[in-house]
Amino acid sequence: MAEQFDQVSVVKKANVYFDGKVTSRTVLFADGTRKTLGIMLPGEYDFGTDSKEIMEIVAGRLKVLIPGRSDWLEIDGSGTFEVPAHARFQLVVYSVTDYCCSYVEE
Amino acid sequence: MAEQFDQVSVVKKANVYFDGKVTSRTVLFADGTRKTLGIMLPGEYDFGTDSKEIMEIVAGRLKVLIPGRSDWLEIDGSGTFEVPAHARFQLVVYSVTDYCCSYVEE
Numbered sequence: 001m002a003e004q005f006d007q008v009s010v011v012k013k014a015n016v017y018f019d020g021k022v023t024s025r026t027v028l029f030a031d032g033t034r035k036t037l038g039i040m041l042p043g044e045y046d047f048g049t050d051s052k053e054i055m056e057i058v059a060g061r062l063k064v065l066i067p068g069r070s071d072w073l074e075i076d077g078s079g080t081f082e083v084p085a086h087a088r089f090q091l092v093v094y095s096v097t098d099y100c101c102s103y104v105e106e
Numbered sequence: 107m108a109e110q111f112d113q114v115s116v117v118k119k120a121n122v123y124f125d126g127k128v129t130s131r132t133v134l135f136a137d138g139t140r141k142t143l144g145i146m147l148p149g150e151y152d153f154g155t156d157s158k159e160i161m162e163i164v165a166g167r168l169k170v171l172i173p174g175r176s177d178w179l180e181i182d183g184s185g186t187f188e189v190p191a192h193a194r195f196q197l198v199v200y201s202v203t204d205y206c207c208s209y210v211e212e
Contacts (some may be wrong), residue, residue, distance in 0.1 A: 002118060003117070003118060003119075004115045004116060004117045004118055004134070005115060005116045005118065006115045007113055007114075007115070008113075008114060008115070008116055009110045009111060009112045009113070009131055010110060010111045010114055010116055010131075010143065011107055011109070011110045012110055012111065012143065012164060012206060013109075013164055013165070013204060014143065014145055014164070014165075014204040016145070016202055016204070019202065020145060020202030021147075023115075023129070023145045023202075025131050025143055027116055028110070035114065037118065037120065037131055039120055039122070039126060039129045039145070041126050041127075058118060058119055058120070059119070059120075076113070077155050079156065080132075096122055096126035096129075098119060098120040098122070100118060
């Protein structure tokens with residue numbers, strides 16, 4: 001797991017959702033790919049995807065319901081899950097959660 | 107005002123303060139300087155500085171009490187203020203605030 005991303009661009013303005021309970025920063029890579037580094041405060045959230053997303057939880061405690069699965073995935077500490085393109089997923093966040101989301105164009 | 111910072115490094119792990127009500131991401135520049143891109147949720151905060159800080163409010167509504175001044179500086183939308191090294195300053199944040207903090211070594 002990279003401790004930092006080098007030779008990237010960072011968009012100055014934040015992405016703000018749910019009255020600021022979910023916020024992120026966009027990181028642009030030289031190869032044209034994109035990640036967001038975000039924070040989710042405790043709460044229940046419903047998100048939609050455009051592209052496929054790989055969500056790496058860097059720190060936090062939460063559960064996620066991924067499309068096509070009937071059981072919630074629980075994460076306490078760190079973990080990773082994928083969400084398909086054009087899908088919705090639900091999150092219940094129990095503690096401040098630090099994440100890194102990679103967008104995968106297929 | 108730069109819309110994005112290019113050829114920088116970004117630390118993956120977030121900086122988290124006040125139970126996540128204030129969070130930021132560290133951006134490292136090739137010249138050795140450092141900025142943080144942060145979010146403050148509504149609340150009252152007291153911060154201390156190590157180096158001199160130039161705080162650029164990108165979006166938000168808040169007031170700040172800078173050391174050595176008796177009146178609060180009110181910012182609604184965008185604005186900038188400086189805080190000396192080794193000082194404390196107080197903030198009252200009224201709406202989700204997006205900021206860019208530059209650390210100035212003197």
